[in-house]
Amino acid sequence: PILLKYRFKKHYRHESLDTSLTRSRVAGEARALLRCLRSGVNVPGIRMVDAADGVLGIEWIEGKSVRKLLPGGAEEEEEELENEQENLDEEEDPLREYDISVDTLMSLIGIELAKMHLADVIHGDLTTSNMMLRHPTSFTSLELNTPTELVLIDFGLSYQSSLIEDKAVDLYVLERAFASTHPDSEPMFAKVLTAYGERIGPKEWPAVKRRLDDVRLRGRKRSMVG
Known part of the structure; x- marks a missing residue:
């Protein structure tokens, strides 16, 4: 099984700014996990990344x-x-x-x-x-x-x-x-x-x-x- 982390849209922010921030933060979290995994740190494995839609799939x-x-x-x-x-x-x-x-x-x-x-x-x-x-x-x-x-x-x-x-x-x-x-x-x-x-x-x-x-x-x- 996997855990899906979804970043919901923040309607109080401008749409283009919200999209940019969501993409950046999902990609940033995925990069941090990948760096940890490569360094032997015990973190959940990455199963899928969809930065555009704000979805990160990780190991359960x-x-x-x-x-x-x-x-x-x-x-x-x-x-x-x-x-x-x-x-x-x-x-x-x-x-x-x-x-x-x-x-x-x-x-x-x-x-x-x-x-x-x-x-x-x-x-x-x-x-x-x-x-x-x-x-x-x-x-x-x-x-x-x-x-x-x-x-x-x-x-x-x-x-x-x-x-x-x-x-x-x-x-x-x-x-x-x-x-x-x-x-x-x-x-x-x-x-x-x-x-x-x-x-x-x-x-x-x-x-x-x-x-x-x-x-x-x-x-x-x-x-x-x-």
Whole structure:
């Protein structure tokens, strides 16, 4: 099966401008996915591209978003309450069926982000909703020591850049997403950064880390000013 992403027409924009923007963004997302695929980043495969009509066909990923698998991140709270008794075990440890720990999951996230940044692709909208764990029943690779793999999705706001600033901002956006969605997430994100630093290497990591600290400081100042 495939997933079709369709960019609907924005009627508040001039028709020719809307057509041009739609074509550009669909083509841009396809290019980012292709660049990631060629660099060994786990992203959905491309099945078809129709930039003129704003349609992108990508591989269907059988699994769940990382947001649903981490504490505090369930996306359908009311539905969970209705099924609380039926799914009690899964809610206590939703990663059980994927046979990995939270620490391993954080390492997988850090590794994929580093691979993406080494390919000079900036995601632009990193959240735990834009990451999926492939279900073990649909994962057949024997190259990894884990029964699943992490897949980065939704590259609609992505772009190409080799700038340390852009990579640091990408990480900061994810850090803020962790903080706002998952309680007590500091240790989890620290493990993401550890795996990221190990994979991106000693040549780039110190510079990215310093810039991330700068971005954090700017973010705190903006919060104080309001």
